[in-house]
Structures are given as structure tokens and as C-alpha cells.
Amino acid sequence: MSTVFKEGYFTETCPLWPGRALSVRILQTVATVETDYQLLEIFKGEGFGLMLALDGEIQLAESDEFIYHEMFAHVPCFAHPEPENVLVIGGGDGALARELLKHPCIEHIDLCEIDEEVVNQCSRYFPWTAKALNDPRVNVYFQDGAKFIRSCPGMYDIVFVDGPDPVGPGEALFSDRFLADCKRALKPDGILVAQSESYLLHPTVTEAQCRRFRNLFAYSGYYTFSIPSYPGGSLGFCIGCDDHRVDVPYRRPIGTFTKRLKMYSMAVHKASFVLPPFWRNKFEADEE
Numbered sequence: 001m002s003t004v005f006k007e008g009y010f011t012e013t014c015p016l017w018p019g020r021a022l023s024v025r026i027l028q029t030v031a032t033v034e035t036d037y038q039l040l041e042i043f044k045g046e047g048f049g050l051m052l053a054l055d056g057e058i059q060l061a062e063s064d065e066f067i068y069h070e071m072f073a074h075v076p077c078f079a080h081p082e083p084e085n086v087l088v089i090g091g092g093d094g095a096l097a098r099e100l101l102k103h104p105c106i107e108h109i110d111l112c113e114i115d116e117e118v119v120n121q122c123s124r125y126f127p128w129t130a131k132a133l134n135d136p137r138v139n140v141y142f143q144d145g146a147k148f149i150r151s152c153p154g155m156y157d158i159v160f161v162d163g164p165d166p167v168g169p170g171e172a173l174f175s176d177r178f179l180a181d182c183k184r185a186l187k188p189d190g191i192l193v194a195q196s197e198s199y200l201l202h203p204t205v206t207e208a209q210c211r212r213f214r215n216l217f218a219y220s221g222y223y224t225f226s227i228p229s230y231p232g233g234s235l236g237f238c239i240g241c242d243d244h245r246v247d248v249p250y251r252r253p254i255g256t257f258t259k260r261l262k263m264y265s266m267a268v269h270k271a272s273f274v275l276p277p278f279w280r281n282k283f284e285a286d287e288e
């Protein structure tokens, strides 16, 4: 067993989980661009298909991005009685918007992406995700999401935070202040949902994020799923609402919608919130 990173592999490391790495053999380098904000890399990874990485962090893989984006979009959408107006912070690849557009009740999607080059490169190489951004229901803003969110109080049924890992500039998206600003952008029965890392790989990050959501909302939770293209093989989202529970669907997919889903179902929705005792105990002990 070699402990040396092999040449020809893309290797993701992160100070949040020191001493560990995820490596993928690069079959073809497609694009390498220094944008105004970050290093953007697109390559074909063995077993994963086309992949996008930003500042060395894998963002999506052709083979399994549907897992992340279906869980991200449909859990809050089906937990809401009728979302019409929603906001995505980040998400310049367009994959989350693609999933949201499957909901006929959604009339308007604002998407705030800081880096225009993410949209440009994804439009070229990931048309099956980025084409959603051309839909008339989608309005794209190239702005800093942390600033944008302060300009829209009480406007949205759901706010999605499609953030990177909380290192460097991404850290701001995991702060009390930013999440409180997100809550202010919601209607009274609105739902906030945010990328919240893997409770297995980044337990302290996820635990702190769960606590922020519990402090902000009457009802909150963390739901998780397996996904091989992210380090640790799992990821999760924190979700909160002041009006009703979000761990059970409020509505169900009907008709042809069901056929357009590969990952989400009502059973998966409920199951994704069920966490093992070692994790649940952290919070139960907290409440004593």
C-alpha cells in the first residue's frame, strides 16, 4: 500500500479532516481556470464521469450529483405546503435549480452566485445542469450571497444555502449572523436548508451547525445520505422551520413527477432524518 499521492490523480484534502484524502484518477483534464475568486477545475474522473472542483474541493460528479441535488431540493420542497418563491445562495452549476424547476408550484427562483465563471464553465461543460439557469423562472444574480441575503426580508418560502466547506471564504456561510439573515429573508412559514457536511467526517462542524439551527427555529433537523464523490462518502443538510415539522413530507410527488426522481421518495425523506444513537445522544444530553 502506497502512502504517497499518485501522479495523475485529483486528491482532495482539507484542514477539517486532517491526515485523510479522497483521490480520483484523472482520465482527462478538461478545463483549469483561475477565476476572480477561485481555482476552477473540470476533469473526467475514473468511475465518476465529468467532475467540477473549486479550490481543490469536489463540487459535483456526473455519476452521483443527482443524489445531492434531489435530496437538497425535494426534502424542503415536499416539507412545504406550496413553495412559490425560493432563493438559492451559490448553486452556479444549475443542478439545484434543475431540481427545483420540477415543482410546478415554484414560480420564481432567485439564484445568487458570486462567481460568474462558474456559470460560464458549467454552461459549456455541464449543460444538463446549467441549462436550468436559462429557464424564465430563474433569475441569476452575480453577487456575494452574504450581502444579497440582507436585501430581501420576508420574501422567500425556502432559502437554500449551497455552500462549500467552511474554510476560507466559505466559513461565513456557516456563521450565526449569516443564518440569522437567511431566516429574516423567509416568510413566517418559510424553510431554511443548508449544506452542513458529513456528521461522520466533520462531526464538530455538523454539530455546531445543528445547534445554530436549533437556536433559530422551532423545528429543525439534520438529514443525511451516502454519496461516493464527496470525502467520507456521506453528506447532510440542516433544515429549519418555525411553522411545522420538516422531517416528514407535507405533500407527496404525484403523477409523472415520481418518474423524474431517482433518489427522493417519501420513505427516503423520512429515513434520511433517522440518526444512530451515538449522534442523537449528543443532543439529548444537551437538553437535560
Ligand code: SPD
Pocket (backbone or CB within 6 Å): 057, 058, 059, 060, 091, 092, 093, 095, 096, 162, 163, 164, 165, 195, 230, 231
Ligand atoms: N465538500 C462538499 C461540499 C458540497 C459543496 N457544494 C456542492 C455544490 C453543488 N451544487
